[in-house]
Amino acid sequence: MKPSLPLPPQVAWASGALANGPRIRKSTCLHQLDGVFADTLAFHQCDPHQCVYDVEMFDSPTADGALYVGVTHLYPGKVGNEYFMTRGHFHQRREQGEVYFGLRGTGLLLLQNEQGEARLEKVTPGSVHIIPGFTAHRLINTGSETLSALAVWPCSAGHDYAALSSGFALRITDESEVCHGRTAV
Template identity: 45%
Template sequence: MMELDWLGGKIAGEGVLRLSKKIRDLEDVFEDHAAWTSMDPETLVYSVEWTQPTAQDNEGGLFWGVTVIEPGRVGEEFFMTRGHFHAKRDRGEYYTAVQGTGMLLLMDESRSGRWEQMTPGSLHYIPGHTAHRVVNTGQDPLIFWACWASDAGHDYGTIQREGFSHRVIASEGSPRLVPSTQP
């Protein structure tokens, strides 16, 4: 059994996996390369904790995890996750936010984009064939839990090459969604 710190975004127990992404790991994720270069490479952008009770390719199994995105910006762009399609494209996922405010960017395979506001208690169903990225548009950490299929896998390459259709930038202090000019 595992124990969750639901609002703190932590999982305690044996076999919990953890990763963190710092500015240095996120080259090419943010549009403003000059701003990215000028930042401390050790700045934490987001961290993930998750459990894998089954093998990664287990059909029918589920994984459970939490992501904490720090508040911050690279140039005008808010801190965000890398974003991905699932390697098995038809696999869906649930996200639910518990702290902070942000935006869930969704994009289908024909690059048609939409977005959902994330606030404490918001529940988001991400259908299959849909890339997903979360942007922290607030002043506090954005914390959300996720549940996804064990055999979904992560395809980061497509987003790395082609980017998302939209980006979220700070415009006079408020988040604004703008079409991407480049991946």
């Protein structure tokens, strides 16, 4: 008799779609990113219901030692001349790191330490980004298609958005001044 092997959770590498497990999905629209973009006039002229990014993750136990696995889908667009980006955060437990894997699209990973020193890494399909502890991180979509990145991080890490209330040290802009994006459905 052959033992029955359950199919584990899966990710479709080309699209970032998750399957075979309970999932949680969260959408972030422009109105939830007030204060993130530099051009407040352009921000207020955009559709507040425009979806900037979705995060889908497997519903995981939250015990110490457990890991979350999720995919961020960051849509193309701009507010003024600044590219769509995730809110960005430090971890509440600062020593906790994270790993990002580029799945599709092109963009940047903005990394910043607690002293305000920032650097960028190019995100492309197949790129691997090791985010050390004590490092804030933000995805920025500089391309014309959805930027999707798979992330793995400790369930105990938490998110600290308040530590970046004055923003990151770097802003990534383009020369055109348009308000593009995807409206949430």
